[in-house]
Amino acid sequence: MHDVEKRSTALPVEFRAAVEGAGSVLSGYAARYNRYSQNLGGFVEQVAPGAFAKSLGDKVSVIARYNHDDNYLLGTTEAGTLVLVSDDEGLRYDVDLPDTTAGNDVGKLAARGDLRYSSFAFHVLEDEWSVTEQGFPLRTLLNVQLVDVAPVNTPAYLDTSTGLRSLAEHLHMDVEQVQAAPLEEIRSLLNGEEIAPKIPDAEVRGEEQEDSSGQGDTHPLVNLRQRELELLKLK
Template identity: 55%
Template sequence: MSGDAERRFTRGLVEVRAAGTSRTIGGYAAKYNALSRNLGGFVERIDPGFFAKSEGDGWPEVLARYNHDDNRLLGTTEAQTLRLVTDGTGLDYSVDVPASREDVYELVQRGDVRRSSFAFYTFADDWGMSEQGFPVRTLLSGSLVDVAPVNTPAYLDTSTGLRSLAEKAGAELDEVRHAADENALRRFLEKPPATVIDLAPSGGQGDPHPLVALRQRRAELLQRRTP
């Protein structure tokens, strides 16, 4: 598991789901298989099985926090004031906003806060290329930390993803970071060209390639053994 938590946002809207005393808001914190925007030389997609471990464990200690702020707690899975559901689209959340956070409920109700985000640790990922030849990181499994309605969604830090690519490619992290700045990460994902063995005579000296010489020697031996 990566030592650093990562944050991503979804283009799905956060919305009011119940009024009155419950003041429930919610939306999709993550959507599966949707390519992200350019994260700095690569894009990401979330595999449908990414949250399976957290879901199977009962979503332990997952929080809902406004703008991922510890001082703006909205609900928790332990208190069942935060409820999480996965479906064919992604990870959906509903949180009952406390009276002390009435401003958050009102901002969502008015449409001032429209996006959601989630924080996570990555257990496993994979790298490949899109049909357009752009590097793609696929998040395969991980642990959910929190979900959050946010003012300005942003990809805050992609260093963990670049570290993952560096490890898979056997490269230095600084080298991968420099390539990301140059939009040149694809060189770490492209297979090296196959080695071609030149069977033609070398250097114009008239000496055959060793493999050719070996075949010729075998042919001569066979001819000698033939009565």
């Protein structure tokens, strides 16, 4: 299984104070569907409707934690203190805040309007790659396994190295090659277009000085690019 990833949404967290017979409730959207993320280091990302269907259908155990911290447990789906619902907007959560230091602190912060972001942690089960209308690499999360949902202080996109590895696997390249490749080249490969191999000028000049019979071997960079294109066509 892939590493745990975390993503955030910039939507205010809702707080409903306790009333007679019911405790305080914290609500928010951990994810929103079909919304492009910020630049995640060479690509953007969106969550497809239905990405959480398997987790919700299989009743996967999910917890709510403040800032994804185990020391600030707020609720769990197993205990029924955390409820998750996928609607047209995205993945909504409602958590009954516990009468603990963590629960009371989070409730007071939310009531004052200090908690304005939500987040979710997940393992990717299925994703796909394409490009945006502007030609930027786009990763779409199709199926994920939820780990937790969380109200957070800042909507930070943490480690996105797993996303880069996914892009590299899709293109049959190393992560280092993806990071070094021009955006135009990545775009062409995602679109299934053939691209002309680029050979450093110094090596071109060196080849021109070789035997003019033209019987030299194919340049290794050309072989690499031809192999990558062949693999793409086989997908």
